Amino acid sequence: MPSLHLNAPVEPTSSPHSLLPFLQSQSQQTLNKLYSRPSSCLSIFRLLAPLQQQIIMNLLWLESTISSSTMAAWVVREEKKTYDAALSPLFRLHILATSPIKLALNPTFKTSMRQALTGGGTTGSFGVPAPKDDKYPAMGIDELDGYALERWETILHYMVSSGSGQNSMRPSKAVLYLLQQSGLMANSQGALQITSAGFQFLLHSPHAQLWDLLLQYLRLAEERNMDLVEVLSFLFMLSTMELGREYSTEGMNTTPQVAATHKAMLNDLRDYGLLWQRKSSSRRFYPTRLATTLTSSSPPLPTSTGPSSGPKEGFIVLETNYRIYAYTDNPLQTAVLNLFVSLKTDHQLSNCSCAPTNEKKMYVLSLRTPRVLVMPHSSQNPLLPVTVQDQIRLWELEKNRLKSQEGYLYTAFTSPADYELVLNYAKQLKLVLWENAAKRCFFGSLDGHANIKNFIERRTGGNT
Amino acid sequence: MVDDAVDELLGGDFALTQLVIDGKLIPLTSPSSSISPPLHWELSAREPPHNTYPLPLAAFLAQLLAFFNAHIACRHENTLAVFGAFPGKSVLLYSSSEPAVSPSADTESAMNDANAYPPFQMVDSAVVRRIMAELDALEVREDEEEAPSALVGALAKALCYVNRITLPPSANSKTQANGFHPGVLPDPRILILSVSPDLATSYIPIMNSIFSAQKLKATIDVCQIYGPNTVFLQQAAHLTGGSYIFLERRDALLQYLIMSFLPPPSIRRTLSVPTQEQVDFRAACFCHKNIVDIGFVCSVCLSIFCQPLAVCTTCRTKFPIKTLQRLNAARPLLATATGKSQTNGVGRVHSATSVSASNNGVGAQSQTTMTMTNGPSQGGR
Numbered sequence: 001m002p003s004l005h006l007n008a009p010v011e012p013t014s015s016p017h018s019l020l021p022f023l024q025s026q027s028q029q030t031l032n033k034l035y036s037r038p039s040s041c042l043s044i045f046r047l048l049a050p051l052q053q054q055i056i057m058n059l060l061w062l063e064s065t066i067s068s069s070t071m072a073a074w075v076v077r078e079e080k081k082t083y084d085a086a087l088s089p090l091f092r093l094h095i096l097a098t099s100p101i102k103l104a105l106n107p108t109f110k111t112s113m114r115q116a117l118t119g120g121g122t123t124g125s126f127g128v129p130a131p132k133d134d135k136y137p138a139m140g141i142d143e144l145d146g147y148a149l150e151r152w153e154t155i156l157h158y159m160v161s162s163g164s165g166q167n168s169m170r171p172s173k174a175v176l177y178l179l180q181q182s183g184l185m186a187n188s189q190g191a192l193q194i195t196s197a198g199f200q201f202l203l204h205s206p207h208a209q210l211w212d213l214l215l216q217y218l219r220l221a222e223e224r225n226m227d228l229v230e231v232l233s234f235l236f237m238l239s240t241m242e243l244g245r246e247y248s249t250e251g252m253n254t255t256p257q258v259a260a261t262h263k264a265m266l267n268d269l270r271d272y273g274l275l276w277q278r279k280s281s282s283r284r285f286y287p288t289r290l291a292t293t294l295t296s297s298s299p300p301l302p303t304s305t306g307p308s309s310g311p312k313e314g315f316i317v318l319e320t321n322y323r324i325y326a327y328t329d330n331p332l333q334t335a336v337l338n339l340f341v342s343l344k345t346d347h348q349l350s351n352c353s354c355a356p357t358n359e360k361k362m363y364v365l366s367l368r369t370p371r372v373l374v375m376p377h378s379s380q381n382p383l384l385p386v387t388v389q390d391q392i393r394l395w396e397l398e399k400n401r402l403k404s405q406e407g408y409l410y411t412a413f414t415s416p417a418d419y420e421l422v423l424n425y426a427k428q429l430k431l432v433l434w435e436n437a438a439k440r441c442f443f444g445s446l447d448g449h450a451n452i453k454n455f456i457e458r459r460t461g462g463n464t
Numbered sequence: 465m466v467d468d469a470v471d472e473l474l475g476g477d478f479a480l481t482q483l484v485i486d487g488k489l490i491p492l493t494s495p496s497s498s499i500s501p502p503l504h505w506e507l508s509a510r511e512p513p514h515n516t517y518p519l520p521l522a523a524f525l526a527q528l529l530a531f532f533n534a535h536i537a538c539r540h541e542n543t544l545a546v547f548g549a550f551p552g553k554s555v556l557l558y559s560s561s562e563p564a565v566s567p568s569a570d571t572e573s574a575m576n577d578a579n580a581y582p583p584f585q586m587v588d589s590a591v592v593r594r595i596m597a598e599l600d601a602l603e604v605r606e607d608e609e610e611a612p613s614a615l616v617g618a619l620a621k622a623l624c625y626v627n628r629i630t631l632p633p634s635a636n637s638k639t640q641a642n643g644f645h646p647g648v649l650p651d652p653r654i655l656i657l658s659v660s661p662d663l664a665t666s667y668i669p670i671m672n673s674i675f676s677a678q679k680l681k682a683t684i685d686v687c688q689i690y691g692p693n694t695v696f697l698q699q700a701a702h703l704t705g706g707s708y709i710f711l712e713r714r715d716a717l718l719q720y721l722i723m724s725f726l727p728p729p730s731i732r733r734t735l736s737v738p739t740q741e742q743v744d745f746r747a748a749c750f751c752h753k754n755i756v757d758i759g760f761v762c763s764v765c766l767s768i769f770c771q772p773l774a775v776c777t778t779c780r781t782k783f784p785i786k787t788l789q790r791l792n793a794a795r796p797l798l799a800t801a802t803g804k805s806q807t808n809g810v811g812r813v814h815s816a817t818s819v820s821a822s823n824n825g826v827g828a829q830s831q832t833t834m835t836m837t838n839g840p841s842q843g844g845r
Contacts, residue, residue, distance in 0.1 A: 123579060
């Protein structure tokens with residue numbers, strides 16, 4: 001699917017994955033329970049930076065601990081900072097056992113990670129494949145992709161269209177609750193409206209969007225008394241599953257409580273499009289691409305759907321006369337564009353939308369310029385015409401011409417000496433925003449008012 | 465400093481025994497097939513006192529597969545292709561862009577294992593199955609020498625493979641539709657695991673491969689697992705910015721592999737990997753395929769000869785008779801110089817043997833070449 005935002009390239013992440021801070025805030029006990037499953041170890045390992053992965057690998061097959069200085073001897077001197085910065089999150093994740101002089105992996109993590117690499121064990125943490133089902137034909141990858149895309153776009157489309165008053169398909173209650181809880185949508189006048197955080201969310205890559213929602217889900221899971229370890233390891237299990245293979249829910253349930261957690265998750269994740277079930281009572285499920293690419297940077301959504309077989313890229317044309325041509329037949333993309341410009345439906349061709357945009361609308365675009373510029377994947381072809389870029393900058397400058405600050409104006413000083421005295425006092429505290437000696441007045445910032453007022457009162461009190 | 469660190473690291477015990485015992489990884493124990501590994505693997509597996517650290521093929525494979533899995537574990541997008549250089553034959557054992565064509569019954573059952581990550585299983589079973597099949601197919605006749613190993617073939621295939629996955633896909637190909645973008649495929653790497661000595665006859669093709677690798681910006685790493693240091697592979701690693709390891713502690717193969725060959729070039733800038741202190745830069749002459757200390761180079765086409773020639777056999781350039789006389793006059797001196805260095809036993813020097821002798825010296829070999837890339841796979845399963 002040619003897409004405004006769905007094709008956004010996932011940069012090789014220089015910043016840590018958004019899940020890692022969440023994991024770091026968990027207790028050591030929780031993490032240890034999580035590390036007892038090979039699939040969780042493998043998934044977490046994948047979320048780490050390459051340097052951290054290498055450090056773990058170097059230590060993985062050693063039976064004894066080694067001193068920190070031995071490992072540090074391998075570090076290129078100029079890169080010492082990078083190395084130290086890579087180590088500290090590993091300590092906080094309790095992957096490395098905390099010790100100032102010795103380096104060693106957390107024994108639980110080490111055992112599970114080894115098991116993940118060599119196979120074996122009896123944890124069944126990579127999912128139990130279901131035996132062939134004779135009653136129904138197997139789901140194809142295309143069907144799964146279609147399902148995932150439909151679910152995901154329903155959510156996004158609902159968010160986008162909420163502001164415009166258009167009607168669109170409502171996602172399930174659970175999804176709406178999640179959107180509201182995460183602050184992406186807010187209740188105003190009896191209807192859910194998209195918030196500014198929600199706008200930002202729409203511009204993220206689908207990968208980031210997915211994790212944003214899942215992180216929110218994890219936070220909610222604690223409130224719903226779900227076992228966080230079970231929730232996390234279920235997600236990690238999904239991420240190591242194979243697309244197009246059917247898995248069984250049996251065999252991974254140990255206690256009734258865990259089984260209930262899994263049941264609830266199956267229902268929720270089905271709504272998000274992460275997995276597919278024939279019916280909600282089914283004991284089998286297929287993970288979709290959204291789930292199997294959780295820990296990778298490959299696109300989580302299929303990239304070619306719909307009947308259109310037109311050019312896959314460059315579907316937005318922005319003319320120097322502020323006219324936008326969008327080549328798409330996707331309602332979600334049209335809706336996203338509608339946030340920035342007013343699309344004229346009478347200009348809509350079979351699969352081409354055309355919208356004259358004025359400077360005011362352009363400014364909306366410029367608010368998110370950095371994002372807009374990176375959306376289609378290349379830095380080689382300049383995206384916006386120079387005249388439009390200039391216009392955007394001018395608008396931005398004009399917008400920034402005035403800066404408002406709250407404060408107090410101090411006037412009517414009786415003598416120049418009084419004025420000087422108070423002004424100097426305010427200047428020492430760096431509270432003066434503006435001054436005019438001729439008119440004997442100055443403007444002080446809001447938070448400094450109490451100070452200045454006190455000073456004046458003390459002075460006048462002293463005089464009388 | 466780094467050497468001390470290596471020593472200290474290797475002082476530790478390794479968990480490799482566990483790997484080998486855990487029969488799950490390598491189903492080498494099929495009793496029906498009486499597989500005899502190629503000669504150099506047999507030599508490598510001999511117990512002390514022949515080897516301080518014997519390394520049979522099965523143990524080697526167990527560690528190698530763990531290394532493969534480690535590579536795939538790092539990123540979902542990492543791809544892997546394994547080529548085997550068997551006596552007289554090179555074969556593509558596995559490639560992640562074209563997974564097993566016809567999964568056999570036993571792999572199908574193995575795939576239904578809830579305790580293993582499916583991609584790991586696929587690599588492991590495919591590589592082991594293909595190697596066993598190839599070794600089964602090897603006809604070993606007692607009276608005949610095994611053919612030399614097809615290292616060059618495997619290396620050339622690996623380079624072709626790298627070239628194919630680096631090339632931008634054509635406009636209407638499937639990969640384009642998947643949103644995969646050419647040019648973002650970082651650091652193609654080739655790791656050569658060698659157990660056999662240099663094959664002097666393959667000097668020219670190996671050098672050509674090295675130049676191709678340089679052009680492709682592919683790093684060649686070399687691990688000499690058994691046998692003497694190889695001159696050509698040292699040069700291959702040196703010229704492509706790779707790392708060459710002469711494996712002394714063969715029981716610690718996996719640790720060596722992971723520390724030296726797992727990190728992509730970007731990580732090697734932070735965590736250094738062992739490099740060669742000195743590189744044997746000698747070449748083989750074009751006329752007798754001997755590795756020479758001092759050779760004579762045609763000034764027109766740069767062909768190398770072990771003795772002065774009146775006419776270059778490659779480009780037919782005629783050399784002035786005077787030059788020839790001068791060079792010939794200098795030769796006795798050179799000969800004694802070479803002799804001296806040999807008696808002194810200056811490192812790793814093969815004697816300049818004749819063609820027939822070098823043929824005898826080269827027995828059966830088996831080497832494995834592997835191509836690794838980091839980053840998005842084009843296949844996009």
